[in-house]
Structure formats: structure tokens, C-alpha cells
Amino acid sequence: MSEKEQKIMETIADALPKMSDMKKGEFLGYAKAMADLKKEDRKNSSNSNAEKAK
Numbered sequence: 001m002s003e004k005e006q007k008i009m010e011t012i013a014d015a016l017p018k019m020s021d022m023k024k025g026e027f028l029g030y031a032k033a034m035a036d037l038k039k040e041d042r043k044n045s046s047n048s049n050a051e052k053a054k
Contacts, residue, residue, distance in 0.1 A: 001009075016024065 019027065
């Protein structure tokens with residue numbers, strides 16, 4: 001993990017206990033959406049690379 005990623009994780013760990021349950025839910029939803037988008041980007045990228053190789 002990079003130093004920047006480590007700092008982000010520390011900031012989240014500090015902020016999470018201070019959040020209301022509603023804000024935690026919003027944060028979780030946002031994080032899930034970003035993770036899903038990243039997976040989709042990787043999938044599309046690998047499919048695109050496979051088509052270029054043909």
C-alpha cells in the first residue's frame with residue numbers, strides 16, 4: 001500500500017466512528033459503487049485488450 005493510500009485509510013478510520021449510522025450507510029454505498037465501477041473498468045479493459053490482440 002502506498003503512503004497516500006495509507007493516509008486515506010487512517011483518515012477514514014478516524015472519521016468513521018464519529019459518523020452517524022446514516023452517514024456510514026451513505027459512505028458504504030459510495031465506496032461500493034466506486035469498487036463496482038473499478039471492477040467494470042478492469043473487465044472492459046481486459047476485453048478491449050483481448051480484442052486488440054486478435
